[in-house]
Amino acid sequence: MSGVPATAARTPLSAAARLRKGKWYEQPRWRRLGALLALAVLMAQVTGEQGVRNDLFHALEQNFKGGGVGVWVGIAVAVWLIREFFDDAVARGVSRLRERAGGPARTVRATSGRLFGRRGYRWGALGALLLVLIVLPLTVTTFWQQVLVDQIGVYVMLAVGLNVVIGWAGMLDLGFIAFFAIGAYSSAYWTGGLPVEPPVELNNFLVIPVAVVTCLVAGVLLGAPTLRLRGDYLAIVTLGFHEIVYLVAKNYAEFTGGTRGANGLDRFSLDLGFWSYDWTLDPVPYYWIQLGFVVVIIVLFLRLEHSRVGRAWTAIREDEVAAAATGVNTVRFKLLAFAIGASTSGVAGVIYASKQAFVNPEQFVVLFSILALSYVVFGGMGSVPGVLVGTAFLVWLPQFLRDRVDPQDRYMYLGALLVIMMIYRPQGLLPSRRRQRELRMAGEGVSGADALGARPGGERG
Amino acid sequence: MSLSDIWDVLVLGVVLGSLYAVIAIGYTLVYGVLQLLNFAHSEVFMSGGFGGVIALTLVEPAAGPTGLQSAGYVLLGMGAGAVLGGAVAFGLEKAAYQPLRRRNAPRLVFLLTAIGASFFLYNLAGKLFGRYPMKMPTMYENKKLFEVFGAGVSVTQLIIVLAGVLMLLTVDLVVNRTKLGSGIRAVAQDPEAAALMGVDIDKVVSRTFVLGGLMGGVAGFLFGTNLQVDYTMGFLPGITAFAAAVLGGIGNVRGAMLGGLTLGVVESFTVEIWGDAWRYVGAFAVLVLVLMFRPTGLLGERVGRTA
Numbered sequence: 001m002s003g004v005p006a007t008a009a010r011t012p013l014s015a016a017a018r019l020r021k022g023k024w025y026e027q028p029r030w031r032r033l034g035a036l037l038a039l040a041v042l043m044a045q046v047t048g049e050q051g052v053r054n055d056l057f058h059a060l061e062q063n064f065k066g067g068g069v070g071v072w073v074g075i076a077v078a079v080w081l082i083r084e085f086f087d088d089a090v091a092r093g094v095s096r097l098r099e100r101a102g103g104p105a106r107t108v109r110a111t112s113g114r115l116f117g118r119r120g121y122r123w124g125a126l127g128a129l130l131l132v133l134i135v136l137p138l139t140v141t142t143f144w145q146q147v148l149v150d151q152i153g154v155y156v157m158l159a160v161g162l163n164v165v166i167g168w169a170g171m172l173d174l175g176f177i178a179f180f181a182i183g184a185y186s187s188a189y190w191t192g193g194l195p196v197e198p199p200v201e202l203n204n205f206l207v208i209p210v211a212v213v214t215c216l217v218a219g220v221l222l223g224a225p226t227l228r229l230r231g232d233y234l235a236i237v238t239l240g241f242h243e244i245v246y247l248v249a250k251n252y253a254e255f256t257g258g259t260r261g262a263n264g265l266d267r268f269s270l271d272l273g274f275w276s277y278d279w280t281l282d283p284v285p286y287y288w289i290q291l292g293f294v295v296v297i298i299v300l301f302l303r304l305e306h307s308r309v310g311r312a313w314t315a316i317r318e319d320e321v322a323a324a325a326t327g328v329n330t331v332r333f334k335l336l337a338f339a340i341g342a343s344t345s346g347v348a349g350v351i352y353a354s355k356q357a358f359v360n361p362e363q364f365v366v367l368f369s370i371l372a373l374s375y376v377v378f379g380g381m382g383s384v385p386g387v388l389v390g391t392a393f394l395v396w397l398p399q400f401l402r403d404r405v406d407p408q409d410r411y412m413y414l415g416a417l418l419v420i421m422m423i424y425r426p427q428g429l430l431p432s433r434r435r436q437r438e439l440r441m442a443g444e445g446v447s448g449a450d451a452l453g454a455r456p457g458g459e460r461g
Numbered sequence: 462m463s464l465s466d467i468w469d470v471l472v473l474g475v476v477l478g479s480l481y482a483v484i485a486i487g488y489t490l491v492y493g494v495l496q497l498l499n500f501a502h503s504e505v506f507m508s509g510g511f512g513g514v515i516a517l518t519l520v521e522p523a524a525g526p527t528g529l530q531s532a533g534y535v536l537l538g539m540g541a542g543a544v545l546g547g548a549v550a551f552g553l554e555k556a557a558y559q560p561l562r563r564r565n566a567p568r569l570v571f572l573l574t575a576i577g578a579s580f581f582l583y584n585l586a587g588k589l590f591g592r593y594p595m596k597m598p599t600m601y602e603n604k605k606l607f608e609v610f611g612a613g614v615s616v617t618q619l620i621i622v623l624a625g626v627l628m629l630l631t632v633d634l635v636v637n638r639t640k641l642g643s644g645i646r647a648v649a650q651d652p653e654a655a656a657l658m659g660v661d662i663d664k665v666v667s668r669t670f671v672l673g674g675l676m677g678g679v680a681g682f683l684f685g686t687n688l689q690v691d692y693t694m695g696f697l698p699g700i701t702a703f704a705a706a707v708l709g710g711i712g713n714v715r716g717a718m719l720g721g722l723t724l725g726v727v728e729s730f731t732v733e734i735w736g737d738a739w740r741y742v743g744a745f746a747v748l749v750l751v752l753m754f755r756p757t758g759l760l761g762e763r764v765g766r767t768a
Contacts, residue, residue, distance in 0.1 A: 038552070051591035056518050059589045172572050225753040232498045233752060235572055236703055240745035243700070251738040366696075370580055377573055408592070412584035418577025423560045426570050442567045 033080050040076035044069040046416070050406060133291060137284045149283040151395045153290035154352050158372045159391040160297055160384065161344025166373070167382030167435070168305060169337030170317035174369050175222075175238030178245040179215045179342040181364035183349020185249065185256060186211040188359045191266035196255050204268045204354045211346040219342030220335060227334045234338075242366055249361040261360025268354050279354070286355045293351070297344060298384060304340075313337060318438055367411060374414045377421055380428025382435040390429050465611035470733045471726065472609060476618045476687070478725020479625030483680040484702035485709070485717035486632055487550075487673030493649035493712040494669050496568070497558070500575035503699020504582035505550045505674045509681025510690040511586055512545030513538035517598040524599075531601035535620060538600070538682045546678015547671045553578055554670040559663070579695075587692035594691040597682075621683045628676055629718050635672065636714050645669055649712060697741050701728070704748035710758025719759055723747075 024030060048063035063069055082090060114121065137145050158176060165173045188194050190202040190210060202210065226237045249256045256262075268279040268289065279285050304310050312333045315323035324330050353359050379390020398410050405413075421428065427436045484506055491499045522534050557578050561571055605613040636642040644665040647655040656662050684698065705724045709716025724744050731743035751758065 035555075045589055046585060048589075051587070051589050053591050053593050056515065056590055056595070059591075166569070170569060172569060174576070225749060229752060229756045232568065232572060233707070233756075235498065235500075236700065236707075237745075237749060237752065240700060240704070240748060243697070244742055244745055247738065247742060370576060373573070373576065381569075409584065409588055411580055412588060415577045415580030415582070415584060419557050419574050419581060422566075422570050422574040422577065423557070426566065439567070439570075443565050 029084055032083070033077075036076040036080050037073060040072035041069060044072045046412065047072075050408070130295070134288070137287045142283075145283045145287070147395070147399055149286045149290065149355060150352075151399075152392055153287060153294070154348055155372060155375055155395055156388060156391050157290065157294055157297070157348040157351075158345055159375045159379070159387045160294065160301065161341045161348070162372050162376050163382065163384065163387045164301060164304075164337050164344070165341035166376055167380075167387070167432075168310065168313045168317070169334055170313075171227075171334060171338065172232065172235040173238050173338065173341060174235050174366075174373070175240075175242035175245075176341065176345050176372055177364050177366070177369040178238070178242040179218065179345035180349040180352070180368075181245050181249060181361075182215055182218055183211040183346030184353035184359045184363070185349075186214050186346070187350040187353040188262050188265050193262045193265040193359075194255060195253075195257055195262075204266060204350065205270070208347055208350050211350045212343040215342040215346030216339045219339040223335045223338040227331055227338065239366070239369075242369060246361055246364060246366070249364065257360075259361060261358055261363075263358045265353060265357045265359065267357055283355070286351065290351060293347060297347075302384060309333065309336065314434070370411075371414065374418050377418060378429060380431040380435070383428065383430055383432035386428050386430035386432065393429075466733075468610040468612035470729050472612045472614060472618065474726030474729035475722065476621050476725070477728055478722035479622050479629075480680050480684055480687075480721075481698070481702045481705045481725050482718045482721025483625050483628050483676050484698060485705040485721045486629070486714060487677040488703050488706040489709075489712055489714060489717040490632075490636075490645065490669050490673045492706070494645055494652075494666055495558070495562075495571075497571050498575065498703070499673075500572070500699075501553055501557075501579040501582060502550075502673065502677055503695035503702075504579050504586075505546050505553070505677040505695075506681040506684070506699060506702075507583060507586060507692065507695035508549045509542035509546035509678030510685035510694055511590060511681075512541040512543075512678060513682035513685055514590075514595060514597060514690050515545075516541030517600065522598050522600050526601065534600035538597070538686070539624065539679045542678040542680075542682030543675040544678070546676075546681060547674040549582065550670040550674025550677070551667065553582075554667050559667075562666070583692050583695060590692065592692055594689040596689055597686045600686075617687055621687060624679065624683060628679060632672070632676065633714060641665070641668055641672075701741060701744040704744045707748060708751050708758055710760045713758065713760050716758055716760035723759075 044063050045060075048068050049059040049066070051059040137148055140148070158180065162173065162176050165171055165176075185194070187204060187207050189196065190198050190207045191204060192198060192201045222237065222241050223234070226234050249261075250259055252258075268286070270277045277285075279289075305313075312323070312328045315326070315328055316330050316333060320330055352363075356363075375391040375394050376387055377390075378394055379388065380386030394414075398405075398407065427439055484502070487502045487505065488499060491497055491502070517534060517538055520534070520537060523530060526534065557574050558571065561574060601616055603616050605615055606619055607614055634642075636645060644655070644660050647658065647660050648662055648665050652662055655665075681695075684694065688694075701724055702721065705720035706717045707720070708723060709718065709720030724747060727743045727747055728740060732740050735742075
């Protein structure tokens, strides 16, 4: 794999001369400068002005005239100079900092290890955490209560479900929000909110099992033909499925209410005879429902992770061929993961529809699938604590930055975040230990780390 | 539907289909050498559209141009689209995929990177040029040129089909006859053996991306001429073109052409029969059906074996 042209074999002398000289811009040092400068120009555009209508070059002109590019180019050159000429000094400084920070970090790790390491302490700590989570919404403003329910609660649920598909079974599902939509529309349908009358009107709590079954069936119908094939087809098929669900919700107005959707849906209500409660506009009671479901789902999923099923997923992820050879029915377990993810998404959809009391197609665009995906990836695929923390953080961040960054740019930053995470920290913020090891081993060419078959540019499966 | 209607729809379908075929080539070539489903190719296509708009806005086409001027504008737009498309594809490969290849990353990581890159690119375009649809500046009078069995063919349609056919022939020649082509086929068959035989894999991969990017860019410009340019314009044609690549047999260049044309025709008949709202449903239905009954596509998989 050398860069020497084929004629070199016949004229060794000239080839040797060419190797020695090389072109100046092919020297690594200048290449690095070029890359940094390109990055600087890109960064200037990323952080620059918004484009305006009827003036194509407005943003570009502003960015170049307004000095944005100059600043970034300056930073790039400075970084390059430091990296090329003061590398040793920087390395020394970093190692000294590490030593100094090592002490406190060790203390923190040891304390948390002691807290969560012993069984009694662990239950105590988890109980305290749960208690904090229960009281939390009472201590914040209404705005943050809404954020907690509409976004954090919903996305935590979605992310925990998506984590089963992508983190444990190692498949890429881009149609996750389609099942969320199916859940929400099931809620609307069975509570009599859609233009079509259901056979019986159900309470929202009873809709949940119905929605779970609906999403399971949809997931199996979609997954069965595709999962037998290469895993990466699943990504595109789910994406297509999502688009179809969206189009049906939008255009099949006789059933779904079309673009306007359906308003005034039933909210949750509970009537036990001796005691009844109706959920209203107040977000906090929904938060408690979500919290309850999330806790139950997490407990179930963690049990699953260490069961036969979970081990089968791990086996498939690490080496699909070997798993099949040892008798794991790979298609069935992949299908199971896919369907479990789908039904979790459906539950989240029911709760969401009931909280909002309306559904319309714009709540279920493809963007949200990508959002959920980036939350899981950021937190750490396959690690439940990672997913929880990652989701909560990434939902909180744009709300926090609302006044400082244009909200329209959110998806751009999320896309960049996905790419950067994949390049520098594919295991995520709080990785699961197993996943981290798999990724490292995959890098050494020992095993795979997903259920997608052969790896790009590598050997074939 | 009368007979001339059918011809009308067929003409529309062939026009769309030749665009899809050109985009599908980009997917198929990259899949051939990297086994990677390059989601960001739809954004390469989109940047081609923006390249055309930028170049033509800079030049400001004269009102009522002569034939020669019109031809010049069209060629300029195609060139600009190709350059920007190729540049984006090149940058994408260097910045996002090469580090992963070096590290021997698993496939899921590649796919996630592709999704992230796609999101980043189209939102960046929306931010820079405004999140509004824009019209391509007028380059010629888009009149009806001639009729095929009663179905009118406009200038734009003729240009799209001609350019499409020309590009498809070129790519076929490049893949089958040139040194780069034998490199592509060698890497697609067996990258390790290819490397041992002295193929510079990095170069082949990067040039494959550029080749797909050039084609995708031109297709973006043509698509923008036909309809409009918009930062989200890549997504749905991108998925449809991917479906076309799978339909023809992913990794197979001639298959992508066949698949593209088929899906274009299917789509225009879907629109004619069920209405514009269901435009893309036909393509997905075809994709799922193909995956169920003939997962290797119409012409079989892989660049190395069949092309």
